[in-house]
Amino acid sequence: xxxxxxxxxxxxxxxxxxxxxxxxxxxxxxxxxxxxxxxxxxxxxxxxxxxxxxxxxxxxxxxxxxxxxxxxxxxxxxxxxxxxxxxxxxxxxxxxxxxxxxxxxxxxxxxxxxxxxxxxxxxxxxxxxxxxxxxxxxxxxxxxxxxxxxxxxxxxxxxxxxxxxxxxxxxxxxxxxxxxxxxxxxxxxxxxxxxxxxxxxxxxxxxxxxxxxxxxxxxxxxxxxxxxxxxxxxxxxxxxxxxxxxxxxxxxxxxxxxxxxxxxxxxxxxxxxxxxxxxxxxxxxxxxxxxxxxxxxxxxxxxxxxxxxxxxxxxxxxxxxxxxxxxxxxxxxxxxxxxxxxxxxxxxxxxxxxxxxxxxxxxxxxxxxxxxxxxxxxxxxxxxxxxxxxxxxxxxxxxx
Numbered sequence: 360x361x362x363x364x365x366x367x368x369x370x371x372x373x374x375x376x377x378x379x380x381x382x383x384x385x386x387x388x389x390x391x392x393x394x395x396x397x398x399x400x401x402x403x404x405x406x407x408x409x410x411x412x413x414x415x416x417x418x419x420x421x422x423x424x425x426x427x428x429x430x431x432x433x434x435x436x437x438x439x440x441x442x443x444x445x446x447x448x449x450x451x452x453x454x455x456x457x458x459x460x461x462x463x464x465x466x467x468x469x470x471x472x473x474x475x476x477x478x479x480x481x482x483x484x485x486x487x488x489x490x491x492x493x494x495x496x497x498x499x500x501x502x503x504x505x506x507x508x509x510x511x512x513x514x515x516x517x518x519x520x521x522x523x524x525x526x527x528x529x530x531x532x533x534x535x536x537x538x539x540x541x542x543x544x545x546x547x548x549x550x551x552x553x554x555x556x557x558x559x560x561x562x563x564x565x566x567x568x569x570x571x572x573x574x575x576x577x578x579x580x581x582x583x584x585x586x587x588x589x590x591x592x593x594x595x596x597x598x599x600x601x602x603x604x605x606x607x608x609x610x611x612x613x614x615x616x617x618x619x620x621x622x623x624x625x626x627x628x629x630x631x632x633x634x635x636x637x638x639x640x641x642x643x644x645x646x647x648x649x650x651x652x653x654x655x656x657x658x659x660x661x662x663x664x665x666x667x668x669x670x671x672x673x674x675x676x677x678x679x680x681x682x683x684x685x686x687x688x689x690x691x692x693x694x695x696x697x698x699x700x701x702x703x704x705x706x707x708x709x710x711x712x713x714x715x716x717x718x719x720x721x722x723x724x725x726x727x728x729x730x731x732x733x734x735x736x737x738x739x740x741x742x743x744x745x746x747x748x749x750x751x752x753x754x755x756x757x758x759x
Contacts, residue, residue, distance in 0.1 A: 412751065413704045416722065417453055418744035422446045423726045426483035426541075427747055428492070429716035430517055436461060436492055437724070437747065438481040441469060441500040442731075449481040450494055461492075462520045469500055475508035475527055483712060487544040488758040490517045495542050495553065504535035512542065512551065512567065526572045532565055539565065541670065541712070543620040543627070545759045550646065552627050554615040562586075562614025564629065566645050575649040578615075578640070583659045586612035586633030592667050592685050594729045595708065603733045611734070617671035619679055622757040628679050630668050637662040637671075637679065637692065665690055665698050669728075672713035672721065673757040680721060682710035689713070689723060689750070702750050715756035720749040 416435070422444035424437045435453040439446045448467035451458035460467050470477040480497040487493060491514045498509015510533035514524040533539055533555065540556040546569070553565040555576070563579035578584050591610050592599045600608025616632035620642075628639045644657030666683030668690075673679055679692040680701065688703035689710060701721070709728040715721050724747055730740035 412702050413706065413748050414750065415706075415746055416749050417456075417747040419458070419746070420744050421458075423728070423741065423745050424711075424724050424747070425726060425728075426481070426485075426495075426712045427722050427724050428484045428486045428712075428714045429718075429722060430486045430492075431490055431717050433716065433718060434517065435722075435747075436484045436486070438484045438494070440482055440497075441480050443501055449478040450484060462515050462522065466522065471500070471506050471509070473508075474498060474506045475511060475525060478513070479505070479509045482539065483541045485542050485544070485714075486517070486758075488546050491515060491523065492517055493542060493544070493551075495539055497538050497540075498533075499538065505533070505537065506535075510537055510539050512553075526567060526574070528565070528567075528574055532574045532576055540616050541618045543618050544569075545620060545624040545642065547759050548624055548642070550642065552618060552620065552642070552645065554618045554629060556613050556616045556632060558611075558613055560614075562631070564615060564627070564640075564645065566649065568649075573649070577645050577648040578656055578659070581656060581659070583636075583638045583640075583661075584615040584629070584631060586610075586614050586631050587636070590633040594685055597729075597735075599729055599734060601733065602736050604737055608734075617668050617681060619671040619673040620757065620759065621673060622675050622677055622759070624759050628662075628671060628673065630665070630671060630681065632667070632669055635664045635667050637665045637668075637681065662692065663696070663698065665692060669710065670712040670723075672715055674715055674752065674754045675757045676754055677757070680713050680715075682707075682713065682723070684709055684729070689721070701752070704748075706746065706748070715752070715754075716749075717755050719751060719753050719755055721752045722747060722749045 422439040426438040428436050438450050448460035450461050452461040469479050480499040482497050483495045485493045494513040496511050498505030510528040512526040516523045537555050538557045540554045542553045544551050549569045551567040561579040563584045564577045567574040602608035613632040617630045619628040626639050627642050630637050639660045665681050668681035671681045683690045687705050687707040689701045690698050691701050692698050707725050711724040711726050713723050726745045727741040732739040
């Protein structure tokens with residue numbers, strides 16, 4: 360495929376089309392904050408399989424997206440990982456119905472020879488409270504080992520559309536097999552928190568001190584960050600297994616993945632992908648891991664069973680949202696500790712990243728990840744388009 364500012368096309372089997380189509384809009388509730396009491400209460404019955412609350416925002420006919428984030432002014436950014444699809448650029452802004460390379464095409468040209476200055480394997484994008492877009496780069500192209508300089512955080516000032524900072528993660532924090540997945544920022548304290556979902560270990564949490572870029576790991580290979588043993592969910596009516604060929608499949612073991620930060624910055628919520636559990640840890644304990652005040656692993660709270668989630672998100676009332684991939688749903692942990700279904704819809708085929716906008720809508724990417732060939736005996740069962748949806752929740756994000 361030729362390079363173009365507007366992403367067109369996708370896998371070779373699909374005719375070239377405009378990669379993203381903007382779809383109609385919509386808009387309506389409110390609440391307050393609490394600490395994460397460990398209350399494991401089963402969710403009630405889900406809503407109808409298709410409700411009017413879920414609204415399509417954009418349709419993608421090219422590479423599959425994984426991440427989405429919304430700026431204060433309503434700008435929408437998405438990303439496309441290098442997982443085998445033809446990816447003309449990894450990071451894009453949706454402008455007038457098209458995915459446009461952001462901040463420019465040059466930085467989106469995957470160049471393993473100059474990894475610190477190019478996007479190699481972008482897994483997520485997040486706008487912080489200072490209106491900077493942060494790009495989480497795994498440094499891995501189609502699962503190849505990441506070169507030094509590949510795993511990094513890149514900050515782009517949305518006012519100037521210029522890169523203003525690059526934080527390269529050192530080898531002892533993110534090695535060649537690491538898979539840095541998602542990030543949350545506490546600008547008031549000066550820290551960023553990431554998950555490392557490395558399938559072949561170690562999997563855990565990463566803390567970055569923003570003042571000097573120093574970083575360290577915590578909770579590596581604990582029961583809280585590891586995949587649940589022999590975890591085989593049923594998605595789309597099929598057991599979700601590593602099954603690249605005709606041989607019997609094996610469990611997909613992906614660790615710490617989803618992440619969310621409480622409105623006051625004192626609690627970090629996280630979950631392994633291959634699990635139905637939600638956990639929380641005090642951010643002060645994660646910071647103390649590096650500073651030597653707490654040499655043992657910090658205590659973690661088990662907050663119960665929420666369903667299998669890829670992404671997590673937090674509203675400013677302190678409620679945690681997550682996908683429920685097995686039920687094509689999004690759930691929310693309310694302040695009473697009960698998990699409730701926000702929306703269930705058969706179009707939510709693998710709800711991936713969640714992002715709350717200042718327009719009080721919850722945005723979600725549905726990308727059919729489970730239908731990739733690696734999980735279906737070598738057959739790619741994805742059916743384009745992939746979608747960006749939103750549902751009105753009546754409250755804004757917990758950005759610090």
